[in-house]
Amino acid sequence: MIRWGLGALLLATLTACAGAQTPVVGDNPVADRTVAEQPVEVAPDPGPTRLWREFNVSSQGRGTRRIGDVQIIGNTGTIAVDDKELRGFVYEVQDWKEYGYVLYDVLAVDDEGYYIFYLYCREDALTDIYWESHWDDLEYEKATGACSRIQKPAESHVDFGPVKAPEGLVGGYTIDSPRLALSDDGTGHVDLLGRRYDVYAFSYVGCAECNAGAMKGWDELYVMLDTPTEDCFAILYLFGDGVSGDSVQLGYGFCTTPVKDLPSTVFPARWSAAVKQPQPSNPGQ
DSSP states (O other): OBOOOGGGTTOOHHHHTTTOOOOOTTSOSSTTOOOOSSOOOOOSSOOSEEEEESOEEEEEEEESSSEEEEEEETTEEEEEETTEEEEEEEEEEEEETTTTEEEEEEEEEOSSOEEEEEEEEETTEEEEEEEEESSOOOEEEEEEEEEEEESSOEEEEEOOOOOOOOSSBOOSEEEEOSSEEEOTTSEEEEEETTEEEEEEEEEEEEEEEEEETTEEEEEEEEEEEEOSSOEEEEEEEEESSSSEEEEEEEEEEEEEETEEEOOOEEEEEEEEEOOOOOOOOOTTO
């Protein structure tokens, strides 16, 4: 079944861009992240992987609807959804000084798929959580708890298992370029770091009210990147008028198998979006 994200009409001002940190064409939206130009070689069964970040954050609290306990200490920990405890890693921190928030971007997995959480912290308090997954469109709930941040780098030991490709995909978008392509059924491919990844678009966020310098609004596709040996998450930023455009940026790329960062990459690519209405489909058949 093709599904459309709920965020298209809900996201304005700061809520419009949960997960989009000023992605500017030609720039890396994560300026303080150093990414190797070549894939990190990892042994077939290395156990936990050591990963450095330029921040050290923790958060303990609870949501008010489907989110249960949040237990993040030193960039790693667990978040419970519907009583299911998920292992998570804070892969990015966003300072939204203009809104008075700091966001902790958490990627979590189980054996079925990805979950992406945005923990909203105001001073030392956890106040809100936005989240989505392979099966859930963007959801929001109030939260209570604490946040803390130590201004020094931290080493985390991260260990994720394989992730299945999503089944319910976002349809209606097409991207056409030699290195990045997407069909209107939500599947495609991208050439990155010398290899080709299968692409599965599993969630959509409309960011028409967002601003990033000269860029005024964009669409976001949350995607899984997959090879026989790699499982990765990334966001595709589609720059244009909301219907079509000529530039797509891959940002916030992070692989859970094997654990590594992916470089932010801008693709000269023609994209277009159909009228955003639900439509029946059965991808893969």
